Amino acid sequence: MSYGGFVALDSVDISVAPGRVTALIGPNGAGKSTLFHCLCGTLRPRTGLIAYDGRDITRIPAHARTRLGIARTFQQLAVFPSLTVAENVRIGAEQGRVRDPAAVEPVLRLLGLEGPVRDTPAAGLSTGTLRRVELARALAGGPTTLLLDEPAAGLDTAEVAALARVLRALAADGMALLIVEHDLDLVGGLADTVYAMAAGRIVASGPAAQVLAGAGP
């Protein structure tokens, strides 16, 4: 994957398995978000292959990948500020794999958004709440695969712990999770497999404990 003549991803090979949390770590500029965009379909690599459930999806646009079951959250939050929490989540239910409005309520409950906050416009809510709204929006479509770009950014310790519990439960239910994350404590407590990237390449991969042992500051 290149931006102009600059090669941002070179020979990157990763796989994400159902029921597992896979993490992608590495310094700023390593290419993590670029890889994420290639998986979601918001960028198309010039060469290489993206496969989902054995099917080549390299040329399938982002919205069609969402329908197949690949959901994502954004590093820069992307909720609709004038819509309420529940309305934002409903949009996720309408665009996903399952497209069932009944998916909204259980997802609001899973993320602790079923109280009065559900009818509050997203504008003005805290970062922690907005990250939960965004995760709820992604989950409301019934994805099989969830891609999270820095889900813990801007969260306090209690919010990170709550997030980790939810993500662990999703993986235990069989979902495939890929998280791009700087918080190595969260990665260590959550991920089964870790890929470390630098300068557009995978420089280490394997069980989380093994890769993190070599990823010190």
Ligand code: ADP
């Ligand atoms: P990370 O998410 O690991 O911080 P990125 O994937 O955002 O890294 O960026 C990888 C490299 O590609 C960086 O050198 C960055 O400057 C460059 N890059 C990212 N987006 C663009 C773009 N739209 N145009 C040109 N270069 C880009």
Ligand code: MG
């Ligand atoms: Mg990034």
